[in-house]
Amino acid sequence: MHQKKEIINKLRSSNLRPTKQRILIAKKLFDKKETFHFTAETLNKVVNRKGQTKISLATIYNTVEAFKKAGHIREILTNNSKSYYDTNIKSHHHFYDPETKKLTDIDYQEVILKKIPNPPKGKKIKDLEVVISLQKK
Amino acid sequence: MHQKKEIINKLRSSNLRPTKQRILIAKKLFDKKETFHFTAETLNKVVNRKGQTKISLATIYNTVEAFKKAGHIREILTNNSKSYYDTNIKSHHHFYDPETKKLTDIDYQEVILKKIPNPPKGKKIKDLEVVISLQKK
DNA sequence: ATTCTAGTTTATAATTATTCTAAACTAGTA
DNA sequence: TACTAGTTTAGAATAATTATAAACTAGAAT
Ligand SMILES: [Mn+2]
Ligand SMILES: [Mn+2]
Ligand SMILES: [Zn+2]
Ligand SMILES: [Zn+2]
Numbered sequence: 001m002h003q004k005k006e007i008i009n010k011l012r013s014s015n016l017r018p019t020k021q022r023i024l025i026a027k028k029l030f031d032k033k034e035t036f037h038f039t040a041e042t043l044n045k046v047v048n049r050k051g052q053t054k055i056s057l058a059t060i061y062n063t064v065e066a067f068k069k070a071g072h073i074r075e076i077l078t079n080n081s082k083s084y085y086d087t088n089i090k091s092h093h094h095f096y097d098p099e100t101k102k103l104t105d106i107d108y109q110e111v112i113l114k115k116i117p118n119p120p121k122g123k124k125i126k127d128l129e130v131v132i133s134l135q136k137k
Numbered sequence: 138m139h140q141k142k143e144i145i146n147k148l149r150s151s152n153l154r155p156t157k158q159r160i161l162i163a164k165k166l167f168d169k170k171e172t173f174h175f176t177a178e179t180l181n182k183v184v185n186r187k188g189q190t191k192i193s194l195a196t197i198y199n200t201v202e203a204f205k206k207a208g209h210i211r212e213i214l215t216n217n218s219k220s221y222y223d224t225n226i227k228s229h230h231h232f233y234d235p236e237t238k239k240l241t242d243i244d245y246q247e248v249i250l251k252k253i254p255n256p257p258k259g260k261k262i263k264d265l266e267v268v269i270s271l272q273k274k
Numbered sequence: 275a276t277t278c279t280a281g282t283t284t285a286t287a288a289t290t291a292t293t294c295t296a297a298a299c300t301a302g303t304a
Numbered sequence: 305t306a307c308t309a310g311t312t313t314a315g316a317a318t319a320a321t322t323a324t325a326a327a328c329t330a331g332a333a334t
Contacts, residue, residue, distance in 0.1 A: 017301060019311065040291080056313045061292065077214040077268055081321075082291060095257065104257065112252035117243050119271055120232065126272040131214055134256055135263040154330060156282065177320080193284045198321065218292075219320060276334080283328070294317065304307075 007031070014070035021055045025063050029073065035088035037076065037103045040064055043085075076103060077129050093130040106132070144168070151207035158192045162200050166210065172225030174213065174240045177201060180222075213240060214266050230267040243269070 007026045008018040016022060028046050029038075038046075044060045064085060067073045076084040078096055084103060093106040111130050119125050144163045145155040153159060165183050166175075175183075181197045201222060204210045213221040215233055221240060230243040248267050256262050 017310065019301075021312070058293085058314080059312055062312080075216050077216060077266075079212050079214060079220070083216070095254075095260075097260065098263075106254050110252070110254040111250065113248065113267075114251040115247070115249035116269070117232075117247040119269070120241065122274055123232075123234065123271040124274045125269055126235075127270040129214075129268050129270070130250075130253075131266050131268070132253070132256070132262055133264040133266070134260040137259055137261045154281065156330075158283070195285080195322085196283055199283080278333075279329100279331095281328105281330080284326085286324085288321105288323065290319100290321080292318080292320100295313105295315090297313085299310105299312070300308100301310080302308095304305100 010072065014066075014072070016066055016070065020053070021059050022063055022066075024052070024055065025060070026067075026072075029067070029087050032087070035086065035105075037084055037086050039082050039084055041082065077131050078103065091128075093132070095132050095134055097134045099136075106130070147209065151203075151209070153203055153207065157190070158196050159200055159203075161189070161192065162197070163204075163209075166204070166224050169224070172223065172242075174221055174223050176219050176221055178219065211264075214268050215240065228265075230269070232269050232271055234271045236273075243267070 004023065007023055007030065010030070011018040011022055011026065025043070025047055028043070040057075040060055043064065044055075044057055047055050047060065064073070068075060068085065071089060073085045073087055074089050076086050076094060078084050078101075079098065080101055086103075088105065090108065092108045093111050095104040095106060096102075097104075113128070113130075116125075116128065141160065144160055144167065147167070148155040148159055148163065162180070162184055165180070177194075177197055180201065181192075181194055184192050184197065201210070205212060205222070208226060210222045210224055211226050213223050213231060215221050215238075216235070217238055223240075225242065227245065229245045230248050232241040232243060233239075234241075250265070250267075253262075253265065
């Protein structure tokens, strides 16, 4: 559970002004017991529920991009046409079900990589993602 | 090196009529020493080089989808807005450089998975992909 | 060989996700 | 309180892909 102050600090520490919109979005993303996966579309729905002050879709996209750059969320690999994001920024992996388009976390320790290749020269590894696609048995 | 007959058989065996367009596209994709990665856009450029009979972009998309369904090509996971495909259908992995948007093959044996999780019940594993994103050192 | 038809190709429109634009607004400092 | 750089916003623009429906054709039947 984040306090409003914590959220404001989080924003400030990444050089993002704590605007009304960013604070609300940050609450929806980070003030949860569990991490989760989302798209711009699903976040927009959650943020713009009836009653709440409206936040434009452009701001949803801007904020998601800003939070991603700041490392508060990460993008997940899928073959879907829309971008999927994760509030879990720790290294972990995913099941992906192309039928339901749902992602499920795989705990980091559930995948053990015994050997990985050296990156090409001049490059280092930014991230390693394992995606296991599923199908009906 | 595929002969035209082999290509026609490949098409026939997947219930695809060997049309002029599909044969030409199949040649560009499969009649190569090395496998490679492509997008609808790059394939369209290769197929519609000056002189050659023109194939519509709709047919490029239709054919890529048909070849994918038939298992002759596979889609690769990336965070790019366009779809990437691979003429290498054997299980293998990729480096992805977000700067250049280039994919590089990682030989299957260069990644050793010591442990992978059980799929959720009712589901089986269709595919396991490892994508290693790169950044400047 | 000719006819027939389901499958295929095509130009073009439509759709979808995302990014751009530039005017209005606001957080934070002076 | 006034200022200004950063932010939000509605709406337009873009980019990739998919849908539409008319014209074409592979291949089977005659
Ligand atoms: Mn994606
Ligand atoms: Mn992709
Ligand atoms: Zn996750
Ligand atoms: Zn490959």
